[in-house]
Amino acid sequence: MNNFVFWSPTKFVFGRDTESRTGALARxxxxRKVLLVYGGGSVVxxxxxDRVKASLSASGIEWEEMGGIQPNPTDDRVYEGxxxxxxxxxxxxIAVGGGSVIDTAKGIACGVPYEGDFWDFYCGKKIVEKALPVGVVLTIPAAGSEGSGNxxxxxxxxLIKLSLRTESALRPKFAVMNPELTxxxxPYQTACGIVDMMVHIMERYFTNTPDVEITDRVAEGVLIAIMEEAPKVMCDPENYEARANIMWSGTLAHNGVCGTGRAEDWSSHFIEHEISAIYNVAHGAGLAVVVPAWMQYVAGVNPVxxxxxxRRVMGVVSQGDDKSVAAEGIxxxxxxxxxxxxxxxxxxxGIDNPDIERLVAKLHEHKGERIGGYVKLSADDTIKIYEMMQ
Amino acid sequence: MNNFVFWSPTKFVFGRDTESRTGALARxxxxRKVLLVYGGGSVVxxxxxDRVKASLSASGIEWEEMGGIQPNPTDDRVYEGxxxxxxxxxxxxIAVGGGSVIDTAKGIACGVPYEGDFWDFYCGKKIVEKALPVGVVLTIPAAGSEGSGNxxxxxxxxLIKLSLRTESALRPKFAVMNPELTxxxxPYQTACGIVDMMVHIMERYFTNTPDVEITDRVAEGVLIAIMEEAPKVMCDPENYEARANIMWSGTLAHNGVCGTGRAEDWSSHFIEHEISAIYNVAHGAGLAVVVPAWMQYVAGVNPVxxxxxxRRVMGVVSQGDDKSVAAEGIxxxxxxxxxxxxxxxxxxxGIDNPDIERLVAKLHEHKGERIGGYVKLSADDTIKIYEMMQ
Incomplete structure (x- = not known):
């Protein structure tokens, strides 16, 4: 097990009607005066x-608004904010929405007290030291941004899509999570969220760091729970209990508890980010295409x-060797x-003729010659992974 | 799933040599000036x-000391502190030690800014609103107090042993966790700690709250990891990796992540507290006696x-009914x-003639007519449970 710092200070307020506590939490x-950041018309x-605003008013808090944040959020809205x-x-x-809205709010939060260009943080030139506090009213369980510093x-x-990771500077102060809001x-967006949270765990799960039984078991438990609850939310979207299990799983998938003490991978995310940056597909759907191909490729090199x-998550019971068990799991x-x-x-x-050369070139231009941790991948490898998605 | 607040803001700094960061974390x-609270001579x-003091000095922090805290810590040392x-x-x-030392530091932390008797918080007369910050250098993985508000x-x-629970007021600000210190x-104390952390999970696991799959799976995962690592630390006390897995499991067992959204039980702890208050046995050893008896009794009423x-934790594979499967698990x-x-x-x-009448009388005097959540237990029930321990 590697040395680690685990610091997840967000106050999670979970359950029915919790959005009515937003004002008290902000206070x-x-x-004193907040910017409400949100996306399309559905929250309106x-x-x-309106319920969030009523809660702010009741606590004597003023607000301004910035709506219309799109999926795969872009830098122009951050500058505007x-x-x-x-x-x-x-x-x-206060972000009212899902990952795109929260991530935009975080970009603004670190950009405001910084004299230079906020993009410096995303491209790794600078480390975030100060940021305005961010609160969240979550409506889409997927990105895990309500509990992460990312x-x-x-x-x-x-079209450069870059991710910023901070230990705690960008962790939301509070997150209001009412499963009814989901x-x-x-259905497509629900399913995309389910894939996204599963892959957040898998990026941490696939590691060569030995002796990390406790995080392996926690990660496996969260994955099993998601797969048990997923069919319920797909056939019965107003099943509160199943929605609640999925929503909380999305937070645990990405607040770090599934990743303590181990090297992480993240190559599937990097491989996907190039796809959604160029073709503007939903990130979760992109991951559903990337991950099985990535797993198949790395299992050929390192099947353990x-x-x-x-065996533990997909329930494969077999006397076969690791490679055949891995293949059945995939x-x-x-x-x-x-x-x-x-x-x-x-x-x-929906991508009939992917420009794989361009994807590979952009991937390694942004992320360096080799990506990943479980198996280190050069352009010779990633081109094959993209080809396996066809 | 019940509504819940999950707020675990402690900064956990885990791994080799991390005690050298105590001063920087305190700062x-x-x-500016800390009270070092510790137990017997082993930390000396x-x-x-000395290493902790050197770290404080290097950060320009002054200190006073209060050593000699005993297991099952008592109110007199809190008043003194x-x-x-x-x-x-x-x-x-700053508590340097295990649960007894940390709990004493917490008692002092809430007592200092309060004008009345700190015991008011423990007997439920008052709610903690303010407390001095507490830091921890953990040497015994067991009580989970490094990550709890309790x-x-x-x-x-x-001889009244009472527990205080706070949402966040008494959560340590930071906890330094170096597995080498364990x-x-x-061996007896190591084993006691393993039982204690397992029971912290089980007190949360045994619930009638329906549809809590995500916390069930996380709790089961942590229990399985503990049982896999326990034999390794028992036969090889200097196995860093196994010690690390056990140490981090002890924190997850009690920081609340295994209990979100569900009614909890805690009757085994209450039943045990009377035993250790009167006979001064190690809490974990007491729990090892209490829990199987408690489980056997409640499985007769509510085996689900x-x-x-x-099935999921003890690996019982059987076509039998719930009662027979439960019996095999126990x-x-x-x-x-x-x-x-x-x-x-x-x-x-080591208790040849337990005074069961006295134990039962004290238990219900302190905790009310009925205790527990999974099965509500009156004195008619708890007397049978104490008798089953003979």
């Missing part, structure tokens, strides 16, 4: 935004942990993704 | 206390979750406790 963490139409916050003396960001933003100029998510995953994972309506090929993702 | 959380003899802190302008407590103190007058723990525990748990040298009867605990 508890020092907010559903009345959620930074200007707005600076000009209106705003002291806290943010992913795409630079429009050049009842109206379209893939076989453990197959087949079952693919079947599971298909069972919840996810694509597993480029074509199913 | 990060605002300490091993040189740990409160006086000391007040008279010397101390602004932070504290257990025994009042010498009347190499020299005597005991059978799930038997047998395996008892075998496991015995395999690590733990007692499973009063006699093995």
């Amino acid at each position: 508890e963490f020092g907010g 139409r559903s009345g959620l935004l 930074i200007e707005l916050v600076r000009s209106r003396n705003i002291d806290m960001l 943010s992913v933003i795409t630079k429009r100029d050049g 009842f109206t998510l379209p 942990k893939v076989a453990q995953f197959a 087949k079952r994972l693919k079947d599971f993704f298909m069972s919840i309506g996810m694509p597993v090929t480029f074509k199913e993702l | 990060e959380f605002g300490g 003899r091993s040189g740990l206390l 409160i006086e000391l802190v007040r008279s010397r302008n101390i602004d932070m407590l 504290s257990v103190i025994t009042k010498r007058d009347g 190499f020299t723990l005597p 979750k005991v059978a799930q525990f038997a 047998k395996r748990l008892k075998d496991f406790f015995m395999s690590i040298g733990m007692p499973v009867t009063f006699k093995e605990l």
